[in-house]
Amino acid sequence: KDAEKLIRQELDLAKTEFKHEWNLAKTALLAFGTASTFRTVATLHLALAIVFLLYEGLGWALWASFFVTSLVAGVTAYVLYKRANAKADEIHLMPRQTIQSVKENVQWIKNKI
Numbered sequence: 808k809d810a811e812k813l814i815r816q817e818l819d820l821a822k823t824e825f826k827h828e829w830n831l832a833k834t835a836l837l838a839f840g841t842a843s844t845f846r847t848v849a850t851l852h853l854a855l856a857i858v859f860l861l862y863e864g865l866g867w868a869l870w871a872s873f874f875v876t877s878l879v880a881g882v883t884a885y886v887l888y889k890r891a892n893a894k895a896d897e898i899h900l901m902p903r904q905t906i907q908s909v910k911e912n913v914q915w916i917k918n919k920i
Contacts, residue, residue, distance in 0.1 A: 813912050817905060824902035835894050846887055850880045 854876045861872035
C-alpha cells in the first residue's frame with residue numbers, strides 16, 4: 808500500500824517537473840524563432856545599406872563591400888546564437904528531482920524489506 812502511494816507520488820512529481828521543463832523549452836524555442844526572423848530581416852537590410860555606403864560613399868570595390876558586410880553579419884549571428892544556446896542550456900528534459908527522489912525511495916523500500 809505504501810509502495811503504491813509512493814509510486815503515484817513519484818509519477819505526479821515527474822509530470823509536474825516535465826510540464827515545467829516543457830514550458831521552459833517552449834519559451835526558448837519561441838525566442839530562437841523570433842530572434843532568427845528579426846535577425847535575418849535586419850541583417851539583410853543593414854548589410855545592403857552598408858554595402859552601398861562602402862561602395863558608393865567610400866569608393867570601395869563592390870566585392871570588398873560585400874565581404875566586410877558579410878563578416879560583420881557573421882559575427883553578429885554568432886553572438887546571437889551563443890545567447891540563445893545559453894538559454895537552451897537551462898532546459899532539463901529529464902526530471903532530475905524525481906530521479907533523485909525515486910533513488911531515495913528505492914533505497915527506503917530496500918531497507919524496509
